[in-house]
Amino acid sequence: MTEPTEQRVGQVMASLQALQQRVLQVQDGLARKEVTFSDQSGVVQATCDGTGNLTAIDIKAVALSYPERLGEQISEAVAGVWLRSDKLQAKAHERYLSELPNPRSFVSLLSGEGSGRDYLSLGDYGSPKIRDSVAEYEERRRATLGVVSSLASRTVRQEIGSNVGMLEISLDRSWIRVAIRPEVPKQVGLERLAAQFVTAVHQAEVNAASNVRMLLEVANGRGV
Known part of the structure; x- marks a missing residue:
């Protein structure tokens, strides 16, 4: 060089x-x-x-x-x-x-x-290796966009505490559904219920992120 x-x-x-x-x-x-x-x-x-x-x-x-x-x-x-x-x-x-x-x-x-x-024109690169790299990047970019566009319709479910209820979020976190058993608020108290809910959301987000990574790996040919 x-x-x-x-x-x-x-x-x-x-x-x-x-x-x-x-x-x-x-x-x-x-x-x-x-x-x-x-x-x-x-x-x-x-x-x-x-x-x-x-x-x-x-x-x-x-x-x-x-x-x-x-x-x-x-x-x-x-x-x-x-x-x-x-x-x-x-x-x-x-x-x-x-x-x-x-x-x-x-x-x-x-x-x-x-x-x-x-920089988007493949013909501008004289090296075949660079052209191949750019082409691979574009292919992975399209695959990634395909996954991203599907995240709103994919979900994860997570139990809240012990029989408190259930939550469901989309993988892009664009929406959430929460179901709380009617008898629970008085039984466990609102502060404890709130803390258990926040913990459940964090766990659901971890699971969602894991699912997204798996989808991206599969889309880009690196997963099973």
Whole structure:
């Protein structure tokens, strides 16, 4: 590798490292934010951080008078707080993306050309190895998009505590359904019920993430 080429590769690596650091800063900033949402009745309030991690559920005592509605109220509060968190993340990522350099600049650095070439055009790459790599990337990108588009219709179910109830979430976390046994709120208490629910959500999210990884591996030819 010639000295000018080594310098260009070094510049690209430095740029990528700076971008990686910026991603970590964005995620850290989101993790420090707090987002809340209450169901329409105001009985249940859900709290999460800016990354969508559910941190608390607050249930007012009036819920004991209408326990049969509690599952629906929790569902509404959690879905609402996740949606707010998603919007917050979208804004943060939009600001981050606006700071990204044009991908052509990386091609320009590596090729030594001032103007750069269309990085999406396979014909622009003289090396068959590079063309094959780009083609493989595009194939995996399409497979990944296919998986992502199906996540809203795929679900995981998780028991809440011990016979407290059941929750179901989509793999993209775009919706949640919660069923609470009517006799449970008075038996276990609202604070304990809320804590068990948050724990169940975290476990469901772990299972959902595992399912997503498996689907992506299969789609990209790396799974069984």
